[in-house]
Amino acid sequence: SKDLKGAMETLIEQKRQKLSTVEKLDEHMDFASQLIFAQNRGDLTAENVNQCVLEMMIAAPDTLSVTLFFMLILIAEHPTVEEEMMREIETVVGKQELPS
Numbered sequence: 001s002k003d004l005k006g007a008m009e010t011l012i013e014q015k016r017q018k019l020s021t022v023e024k025l026d027e028h029m030d031f032a033s034q035l036i037f038a039q040n041r042g043d044l045t046a047e048n049v050n051q052c053v054l055e056m057m058i059a060a061p062d063t064l065s066v067t068l069f070f071m072l073i074l075i076a077e078h079p080t081v082e083e084e085m086m087r088e089i090e091t092v093v094g095k096q097e098l099p100s
Helices: 002-021 031-041 046-077 079-093
Strands: none
Touching: 002 031, 002 046, 031 046, 046 079
16 A cells, blocks of 8 residues: 555656646646645645545546446447447448457
């Protein structure tokens, strides 16, 4: 756990350094950036920021897999939606082979 916490602190510090050197800040305003700026304003502590980013990193694979599972079930239960999605994919991607 200490290693993970240390790695997270290093990543946040790297993000903080990057934010201090970018020319167009709006192109780099993601959730981690918002947390860092909240800390700069005094709204959050460094520990708050570290914990939020850590929770995003740990929770994301689990919540993503559950979301995808239910999305696939809903698509399977609604074949007309599946057909519309396939038409949209063909419109955007065309007939080219997708990488596997």
